[in-house]
Amino acid sequence: MAADNDVIVGLEVHVQLNRLKSKMFCGCSTAYHDSPPNSHTCPVCLGLPGSLPVLNRRAVESGIKVGLALNCRIEENTLFYRKNYYYPDLPKGFQISQYDFPLATKGQVLIKGEDGERKIRITRAHLEEDPGRLVHAGTIDKAKYTMVDYNRCGMPLLEVVTEPDMRSPKEARIFLDKLKSILDYLDVFDGALEGAMRVDANISLKGGDRAEVKNISSFKGVEKALSYEITRQRNMRRRGMGVIQETRHYDELRGITVSIRSKEQAHDYRYFPEPDLVPLRVADLVPAIRASLPELPDARRDRFREEYGVADDHAKSLTSEIKVADFFESVASRAPPKLAAAWIADVLKGELNYRDAGIDRFSPDDMVEILRLLSEGRISDAAAVSVIREILDHGGSPAQVVEALGLAKAGDDVVLQAVRFAVSDCVEAVSDYRKGNERALNFIVGQVMKRTKGRADPGEAHRLVVEEIERSQG
Ligand SMILES: [Zn+2]
Known part of the structure; x- marks a missing residue:
């Protein structure tokens, strides 16, 4: 599919900095992927009363590294905020994230888009903590019950937000591949681990409202979810109905998106500066990190x-x-x-x-x-x-x-013998070839390869078979 001019896609990519040893604000190990549920937790990441966060310096350094590699400006000072909302996977009732003064802003990545080279602008990259994980028994809208695992809670995340610069699901995929490759080089994350990179995609048709598709966990899923959304929005438009600005969930099993709620606005989260963490001056860290970029x-x-x-x-x-x-x-x-x-x-x-x-x-x-x-x-x-x-x-x-x-190349005499045998044996194929059926030759060459157990060079066998047929004709 060529890039459609009326399709507008922007991405929010959540990258787990899973090469770090410990979580964002506590000492819990990040290596939880093969552990039983709720075994990598402590009072801090469970949000128990009286616990206080301590910022992981390496997470900040990794964030700067990625910011620089995405050609971003690293802000001199950065600040953490509380993003308030209730959800069972978020025991504190708020997520420590960034809002004003994110770590990195105004970057860009070049991709080979469907119509040539394209610049994807990076709005910002900011640090935050991952919430826990909900495990639904069945599909999200029909689950009888849901379980919660807090191992992931407090994992260091870097959220990379792009401008709406992609014009097709394919381009979104190309951008994600590129981002993943850069992260791989920076050695800040292991893309093979489950949930290492999760994508929210904003998608709209020109002139229409946008829908946000949440939490797509595979790149193939991104392409599929976006294609599904484009078709859905086109159908709505054809029927004269507007697209509602809303948040939708991508159901990987069924390959469709499902409405979860009307789209929330930033002010709904009551962002306010996190009082337990001081403003952070990062400018001094930048030169050394820039010099160490691979x-x-x-x-x-x-x-x-x-x-x-x-x-x-x-x-x-x-x-x-x-x-x-x-x-x-x-x-x-x-x-x-x-x-x-x-x-x-x-x-x-x-x-x-x-x-x-x-x-x-x-x-x-x-x-x-x-x-x-x-x-x-x-x-x-x-x-x-x-x-x-x-x-x-x-x-x-x-x-x-x-x-x-026995793969050593067969000697010339062995190949020649196999060729002679095949030509005299495949009477029908030889006569087909003489009638102009070039493909009959493949069958004869196949017999030569079989007799030499694949040790003949196919090109050479081809040449010898033609020679042999011509010779036996005259
Ligand atoms: Zn912890």
Whole structure:
């Protein structure tokens, strides 16, 4: 779908700073993801009387890091507020957040949108604490009961708010991928953990009121929820009904959005400065953090293109995750870089994806070895793919796998013999080919590959089969 000009999307992204050791205002461990419910709690994050918050310095530093990477202005002074509302997952009756004087403002991120490069403006990035988690028995509107888990309560969150600069669900997805990649490089969060990044999306059609879709927990969900909302709002408009400004919940199971309440306004929350935390001067922290920023994905992509001559799409694919980029550089220092780029981006990443595994499942040394065998013509492309699969599934070194599976390239005589056999055997396919059916050739080449157990080079086999058919004709 091309970007629709009348679609307006803005995002609020809640990023859990889950690489930090402790929560935002207490000493509870952030590593709760595999723990029983309500086991990572204390008087502070449970909001018990008499408990006082102590700000996590590292959370502030991480927030500044992200702010700088998003090209934001870091405010000299920042302030925490109480955002008052009642909900069972918020035991204090208010959330400590920021309002005026957020940590970072006025940034921008460049994305490759559907109609070329697009600038997505960042309104602000501010720190806050995560509420607990409600677990509904069934769907949100029909649940018989709901349970609450306070392990997440008080987790350090960074809320990144964009201007309404996206023009389609796809662009929202592209922006989120980019943001995730930047966060990955900054090592402030682990995107693989549940709830690491949650998105509220504001969406409207030009001239109409907007709806806010809350708490979408996957990027695929964002695209789906927005597409659903666009269709719903278009239908309302067609029937002459206005879109009501409201908050809607995305029901992932059913793939629809459901109205929860009319949209609240900022003043409904009775924001007031948090009296238990003093105003914070952060300006002095900025220079050192700026100096420690790593090379970010865009810069690294450009460098891969220039330094290694890697194709643009490969450079992009290799730099979206920092671990993959490091893996590539480790291999490229010992193997032909373009060959390494193609095998890592096109083959290895696909095989890892298929197995839902990360790059740490494969060793750069093994990749170097596989590329060496390929370069020296000792294994075919097909065999190299088999070696990668076998190592991922059963382990072993490339040399062991080549030996055990008999993948060393078949000698010329063996291939030629297989070609002759296949051509004389596949009478029907040969006659089809002679009648002009090019595809019949694939079948014959397939027989050659089968007879050589995949050890022939398919291109070479193809050439030899054509030669053999022509020879046997004359
Ligand atoms: Zn706690």
